[in-house]
């Protein structure tokens with residue numbers, strides 16, 4: 001049996017006719033840029049997440065950058081992030097004029113909130129938790145530190161559309177939170193795409209100007225901007241996809257339960273927490289485990305037709321020495337020697353999931 005890590009073409013084939021119709025409809029109307037479908041999709045995102053405002057953008061990296069600029073990130077200030085995140089979190093900070101400061105993640109792979117305070121200096125201006133793998137960090141603890149030290153909070157919620165902490169949705173806790181529609185995301189588009197969730201009207205107005213060359217509604221240039229508009233065709237496709245999104249999340253959570261039920265007895269593995277409702281409602285963008293003999297397991301899975309992946313090609317932010325990072329983060333180094341993502345997407349069949357489970361059990365003689 002073959003179980004690809006992510007079946008990219010099936011993303012299209014599962015609903016081909018609907019997508020062809022959408023392409024035909026939008027294209028034949030010539031409705032390509034900043035059109036009704038984008039506005040409708042932004043409204044839908046607000047309804048779905050409870051966000052006050054949403055803006056479709058070219059990708060989540062742009063969205064985070066624009067959010068930081070619109071939110072007034074202090075020039076040359078330090079921003080605390082988890083070292084277990086995509087380089088995009090750090091590069092967005094750099095482009096917005098700040099300095100990323102990676103700290104350790106904990107065994108749950110999220111930023112270790114216990115280590116935030118010791119990373120705060122007189123230059124620190126913000127914290128950006130990454131809502132990794134479709135799980136939201138302990139936002140109460142993060143806000144208690146942020147409030148005490150007067151720090152801004154933004155979210156890298158690229159992987160967490162619809163994930164919740166205490167019934168509040170990822171991307172809506174801080175000044176702004178980015179969402180990614182990269183094809184392998186829980187809601188992927190057909191190329192690059194992203195959105196920014198924003199709570200404050202002034203930040204929204206600024207971010208909206210920045211994503212469209214600094215032009216206002218009368219087409220007048222009122223500030224420096226850039227071009228990062230979500231294509232209207234992608235917005236139309238995702239409006240359609242929103243109709244299925246909750247079903248897909250349920251399926252991901254069902255698959256996570258199957259993995260947890262069957263693999264938790266293997267002492268060589270550390271699994272993500274089981275799906276629950278509260279305080280963490282996880283959407284399982286990824287199912288990331290820690291595995292003893294990870295490299296051998298990965299080869300064994302591959303030899304048996306199963307795709308697996310080390311997130312960020314196995315490199316944490318502080319390990320990017322070429323970029324000038326010089327922190328020693330031993331906990332993250334240790335975790336990164338074991339992490340592996342096994343197949344997780346709503347298109348997996350039960351047979352495929354059971355085959356992955358059997359193969360992992362076989363590897364560990366369990």
Ligand SMILES: Cc1ncc(COP(=O)(O)O)c(C=O)c1O
Pocket residue numbers: 059060061062085086088089130156158159179180181182192193194
């Ligand atoms: C945590 C995180 N941040 C940022 C990004 C960047 O998203 P995009 O590719 O849409 O720019 C990703 C995408 O993989 C991500 O996983």
